[in-house]
Amino acid sequence: MTMKHIFSTLLVAAQLAGFSTVATSMEMKTNPKAVLELFTSQGCSSCPPADEALRQWGEQDDLITIAYHVDYWNYIGWKDVFSAPKYSKLQRDYAKSFGAGRVYTPQLIVNGKGDAVGSRRTDVEQLVEDAQLDVQVDLAVADGNLTIDLTSDGAESVDATIWVIPYISRAETDIRRGENEGKKLTYSFIARNRLPVGMWHGEAQHQLELPLRDILVDGADGMAVLVQTKRDGGPGPILGAASIQK
Structure with missing residues (x-):
């Protein structure tokens, strides 16, 4: 076993211990009215106001907020430290399901149904x-x-995917190049993965259990759970959601 592997194992163990210790005092949202998904980038000069708005919306008990950092602005001089191609793909899939011809930042999607x-x-x-x-x-x-x-x-038969999105609740980054050069920016609810963990078909009651060690990655201290249908092969309306955070 390498030292890197040992360190990673200890880190995951510490995260799990932290979750177990504070399980009764976690911040939990189990009856929100909306999920706000923001597509953003550290390389986009128009994004910081949206990032701050998302932070404030995330403080509301009836809203669950997630920030997906896309990678298609990385070419202009600054590589977003939280970006990943899969979030750009998710945004393109949304655009396809909406019948839209382009993607942009900062785009915010509410309940998988409408955007602004x-x-x-x-x-x-x-x-x-x-x-x-x-x-x-x-x-x-x-x-x-x-x-x-x-x-x-249980009145309707549906096909929906259960997604788990581990996130970092807050992080700061010094931007050294690109459109936001010289700024120290704060980000919230930063997606670190997007995991399909099961299907739901409209049953009145449905339960599944997952090991946290397979969910908490890359410093995540919280997670959102989404129940989401498909539309034209892409992401569709979100039917239910919850979140939990240290």
Whole structure:
């Protein structure tokens, strides 16, 4: 076993121990009205106001917020330290499902149904105003495992994927090149992965259990759980969501 492997094992163990220790005092959201997914980049000069707006929305009990850092602005001089091609692909998949011809930052999508420029708070809040999620998602952490419980009226047969998105709740980055050169910027709810962990077909009750060691990666101290349908082969409406965070 290499020293790197030993360090990684100890790091994961420490994260799990932290989650187990504070399980009863975690911040948990289990009945939100909306999920706000922001597509952003450290290389985009228009993004910092949207990043700050997302932080503030994330403080509301009825909103779950996730920031996906795309990689297609990296070529202009600064590589976003949180970016990944899979988040750019997710955004393109959303564009395809919306019938849109392009992607942009900062784009904010509400409940997988509608989008707005993430820095235009009034436009986003109009989308949120009448939003609702009909599937109840409850989370519990015990003995190093995450339990996800879904509850609905069971009246409709659906095909939905259960996604787990581990995230970093807050981080600061000194931007040394690109459009935001010289700025020290704060980011919130930064996605570190997007894991499909199961399917839900509309049952009135559905439960699954997952080991936290397979979820907590790259410094994540929280996670969101989404129940999401597909639309034209891409991501569709979100039916339910919950989050848990240290």
